[in-house]
Each structure stands twice: as structure tokens, then as C-alpha cells.
Amino acid sequence: RGKRAFIAGVADDNGYGWAIAKSLAAAGAEILVGTWVPALNIFETSLRRGKFDESRVLPDGSMLEITKIYPLDAVFDNPEDVPEEIKANKRYAGSSKWTVQEVAESVKQDFGSIDILVHSLANGPEVTKPLLETSRKGYLAAISASSYSYVSLLKHFIPILNPGGSSISLTYIASEKIIPGYGGGMSSAKAALESDTRVLAFEAGRKRRIRVNTISAGPLRSRAAKAIGFIDMMMDYSSANAPLQKELSADEVGNAATFLASPLASAITGAVIYVDNGLNAMGVGV
Ligand code: NAI
Numbered sequence: 001r002g003k004r005a006f007i008a009g010v011a012d013d014n015g016y017g018w019a020i021a022k023s024l025a026a027a028g029a030e031i032l033v034g035t036w037v038p039a040l041n042i043f044e045t046s047l048r049r050g051k052f053d054e055s056r057v058l059p060d061g062s063m064l065e066i067t068k069i070y071p072l073d074a075v076f077d078n079p080e081d082v083p084e085e086i087k088a089n090k091r092y093a094g095s096s097k098w099t100v101q102e103v104a105e106s107v108k109q110d111f112g113s114i115d116i117l118v119h120s121l122a123n124g125p126e127v128t129k130p131l132l133e134t135s136r137k138g139y140l141a142a143i144s145a146s147s148y149s150y151v152s153l154l155k156h157f158i159p160i161l162n163p164g165g166s167s168i169s170l171t172y173i174a175s176e177k178i179i180p181g182y183g184g185g186m187s188s189a190k191a192a193l194e195s196d197t198r199v200l201a202f203e204a205g206r207k208r209r210i211r212v213n214t215i216s217a218g219p220l221r222s223r224a225a226k227a228i229g230f231i232d233m234m235m236d237y238s239s240a241n242a243p244l245q246k247e248l249s250a251d252e253v254g255n256a257a258t259f260l261a262s263p264l265a266s267a268i269t270g271a272v273i274y275v276d277n278g279l280n281a282m283g284v285g286v
């Protein structure tokens with residue numbers, strides 16, 4: 001049978017998660033997605049009304065099919081973690097079983113196992129604030145949504161990730177070099193995510209022969225990136241300074257994810273793979 005992938009962090013057709021879903025589907029994988037609870041309704045409605053049909057087309061002319069969409073909020077591990085105000089929130093009350101543990105249980109019940117786990121989500125409520133102006137609450141929220149969410153996902157999915165499977169997340173170079181404007185502790189969150197990629201590669205590799213890698217992606221005008229406010233500047237900077245002077249397409253990141261998930265990458269684990277037109281290799285702007 002083909003491989004089965006669970007992709008956390010798909011809520012429209014503009015982000016990396018969507019592009020990864022398309023590339024994996026084009027390679028024959030079955031696609032399950034986890035969509036942030038507050039974004040679920042509009043995503044499902046748009047999908048049903050055909051709003052994404054143009055971007056659902058795969059290279060062979062067929063359409064991306066998402067076998068099942070699971071509501072997910074990756075900052076909560078189990079129902080005991082959910083505060084009353086969230087439980088009472090009407091955007092949440094309409095869905096159920098959206099904590100990480102419950103989603104993993106539902107996927108197990110529905111499908112038994114998966115082969116590929118993708119984490120394509122991040123959130124930093126104070127991302128527009130410099131680190132020196134970031135509150136403890138904002139900093140910890142960034143780490144919770146953008147870093148620990150990955151530890152938690154892998155922890156809960158590992159029992160149903162088939163041996164030989166692959167797990168992938170998305171990171172950004174602000175973890176290792178100064179990128180003014182990527183604030184609120186998001187640079188710290190990506191540094192944690194990259195460090196965790198190495199430790200998790202060791203633990204998941206020894207435990208279940210699972211590979212764990214992260215893609216350090218160049219700038220893309222996604223919904224999340226637009227919220228940061230500097231995405232156009234980053235894209236201009238990249239096309240002016242990167243070795244490859246072309247726009248980065250989300251599909252190029254999708255294809256790298258498919259490679260990492262495939263047997264072609266069977267000895268690659270614990271790695272940060274740059275898919276950024278080479279911008280990371282520059283030492284000065286030109
Ligand atoms: P996106 O907006 O398509 O994806 C982010 C997703 O995270 C959204 O679907 C959002 O609903 C979801 N999300 C937020 N909080 C959540 C939570 N608590 N539980 C579940 N889902 C939640 O944007 P994009 O940019 O494609 O982001 C995907 C990944 O790519 C992120 O890790 C981001 O940091 C990374 N990345 C993005 C770059 C860019 O320029 N767009 C550059 C490098 C990395």
C-alpha cells in the first residue's frame with residue numbers, strides 16, 4: 001500500500017503545509033490533516049465550495065484528496081489541559097477531540113498507523129515585538145505553540161508511526177542568525193525546534209527507527225508570515241542576495257519534504273535542511 005501522512009498545520013492553500021500535502025499526494029501518499037480549531041470551519045467550507053480547486057490540481061492532472069481533516073489545537077496535550085474559557089469558546093465548542101492526545105487516538109482508531117508526520121505550524125502572539133519587549137507570557141506561548149507542540153505531536157504519534165517512518169517540521173534561519181522583526185520569542189522557538197530535532201532523531205531513531213528532520217525554509221507569503229509584517233521585505237532581500245535569484249515556491253519546500261519522507265533519504269536524520277535558494281550560505285548582502 002501507499003504511505004499515509006498526517007500533516008498538522010493546514011488551514012488554507014497558501015502555506016507550506018498545503019504544498020507538502022500536494023507533493024506527498026503526487027508521490028502516492030494518502031493525506032490526513034490537522035487543522036487549527038478556530039480555522040477549521042472556514043477551511044472545510046472553502047474546500048467544499050471549490051475555492052481551492054485550482055490549487056488542488058496535481059502534476060498529473062488529478063486533484064489533491066484529503067482523506068480526513070481533524071480539528072487540532074497543538075498547545076493542548078489532553079482534555080485536562082484545556083482551560084474553561086477555551087472550552088466555552090464557541091469556535092471550540094463546535095468541535096471535539098482536538099487535543100494532541102485525542103487526535104492521535106482518533107487517527108489510530110480510523111487508520112491504525114501512519115508513515116509520515118509533518119509539523120507545519122507556529123504561533124507567537126508577540127511576534128511583532130522585539131525580544132527585549134517580549135513578555136514572559138508571550139515568549140512561553142511562542143515556545144508552546146511552535147516548539148513543544150512538535151515534541152508533543154511526535155510523542156503521541158510515535159506509537160502509531162510505522163518503523164522506517166519519517167517526521168518533518170519547518171524552521172526558519174532566525175534561529176541561528178539575527179533577523180530583526182522576527183520577534184516575540186519566535187527566534188528562540190525555532191532554535192529550540194532545531195535542537196529538539198537532533199535529540200528527537202536520536203530517541204525516535206533508537207526507539208522505532210524513525211527519522212526526524214527539519215526544513216529551514218525561505219520566505220513565503222503565507223497567512224502566518226503576513227501576520228509578522230515583514231514578509232515582502234524578506235522576499236525582496238532574498239531575491240536581491242540569494243545565490244538563486246528566483247522566487248521560492250512553496251512546492252519546492254513540498255518536494256524537499258517528500259524527498260525527506262522517502263527511502264531516498266534513508267540515512268538522513270537529525271538534520272536541518274535548507275530550502276531557501278541558498279540564502280543561508282551568504283555572509284554579506286550584495
Ligand atoms: P500557515 O499560516 O500556512 O501555517 C501555520 C498554521 O499553523 C496555520 O494553519 C495555523 O492555523 C496553524 N496553527 C497555529 N497555531 C496552531 C495551534 N495551536 N494548533 C494547531 N495549528 C495551529 O503559514 P506557514 O508560513 O506555511 O507556516 C508553516 C510553518 O512554516 C511554520 O512552522 C512556519 O514557522 C514555517 N516557516 C514559514 C516561513 C514563511 O516565510 N512563511 C519561513 C520558514 C519557516
